[in-house]
Amino acid sequence: MTARQDVNPQQATSPPDDDRKARAGSALERVIEFAIKASGFSAILFVFAIFFFVFSTASEFIFEKMDFVEFLTSPEWYPTSLSNKRYGTLALLAGTVSVTGLAMIIAVPLGLGSALFISEFTSGSVKEGLKITIELLAAIPSVVWGFIGLAVMNPLIIEVFDAPIGLNVLNGGIILGLMSVPIIVSIGEDALKAVPDSFREASLALGATRWQTARKVLFPAARSGLLAAVLLGVGRAIGETMAVLMATGHAVQIPSSPLDSVRTLTATIAAELGETAAGSDHYQALFAVGVLLFLLTFGVNLAADLIVRGRSAR
């Protein structure tokens, strides 16, 4: 689609605003326009409401009850201990990082490889069919992925690796990798499609094969778009909840091998939110974990956005 650039009627031509009063636009029209504008601003309101609310609930805990350094550097998360409650998120963070890392080891080559294949080596109905398949893969609900991890991967991992339990980093990483692939493929394919055809033609005219063109011309030209695709995949993997809740086991520990069970930031909130009393330390601590999660994904998404923006500015 060529009309994708944000067309702004206000700038493009002179709109009939000057005449608006003379035309005495009906009251209904004004009501509708007001509703439209209000909806536009509601979106920004929701984002600030989410951040404000989650942060303000966590702030009492963060600033008054918690040792900030301990929160980030202690691996001990014992929110329900009777004698000595401890709220360290390092192990949870390690869980998130290890599962996301493994997921990316799987998803990046798969995602970028198939983005390149779909974009450069297929055409017509094959291309359309592959894109629909990727879209359907993206539509599989995370609880179904979690169930696959639990019911299929778990016994498989126990069998193959002779592990005591199959709910671990490996399981979660594979599931999460497959879940992140579709977004990497679709954004990556967009990035490759955005490379002007003249680049391809110039390279082919010099006698390069399609493969050489892809490797030496297209990849460098689409580099920032592909990087953004990977970052969005990372963002998706960090925020994923149900699949990791069901597939990674429930051990709060820093993993030393892919066969160790872990617990991620998201899974911790999902597992414990139902059991806490509103307003308790534990409840607020979960909101503090939410803030951490929000900041992590915000940073990753913002980076992706800036990279894409930087590319279009050039």
Place this chain on the structure above:
Amino acid sequence: MNASPFATSARTATNRRVESVGKTVLAGVTALLILPLTAILGLLVIRGAPALSMEFLLEAPAAGMTAGGVFPAIVGTLWLVGVSLAVSAPVGIMAGIYLNEYARANWLTRMVNLAIVNLAGVPSIVHALFGVGVFVLFLGLGTSILSASLTLAIMTLPVIIASTKEALAAVPMAFREACWTLGATRWQTIRHVVLPNSISGILTGVILQVSRAAGETAPIMFTGAAFYLPFLPQSVQDQCMALSMHLFTVSTQVPNVPEAIPYATALVLLSVVLLVNLTAITFRSYLRRNRKW
């Protein structure tokens, strides 16, 4: 005798070999992605089939969820999807219209766009925290269909806005200019020219969010979806069961569930989601083929 000047040189031959190997590897990688989709579907069908029947779809769970069907979960999912879309579709579409047709290119518009991008990236469990804190506790809506649907609505909102914007931006500028020249107001132009030419694209975006809302679990877990309810919800103030939640429940929370039940539940959920998606995709490709400009 000299070699023909047009004969394939060793270098070209190598290049060709590299190309065919590379292409094969990439094709293999892509095939590796089709595999999980078909494998998952196949597995769910094979293992879920023994439990799947009309009764499974039309009966409530029985015997501590170790028997019976998923009817209340299907009804609950319909409630949640319906109520959340009733909120997010009008707000999202109007926000999209505002951003594409009204907003001037200034810092405020940039802020709104940035906010939407980030709203789309907020993890679903953070939406759950927000839902519990604001809808359930602060606004006193309790754990109810309303709380859960509003949480889902906020989650689907940014994607509906983005797809609406994209559909509107695809309408050529000349259409609007022609209409203005005839003396139509901005809203008349939108109502009679821009929307009729983009409504199907907008609807496709909304339909895709139906499948997303139906599959989500984390945002509804603590805001309105129950493990088990002996009755069907009567109003938005009741709690409800949901297919996604039910799959989580029977596969992790309940002991001694016959193996086929979670598989059949997953199959029902996945079928619903994929069918809705395929509908939207078919609709969209039909539209692209029949585009007038």
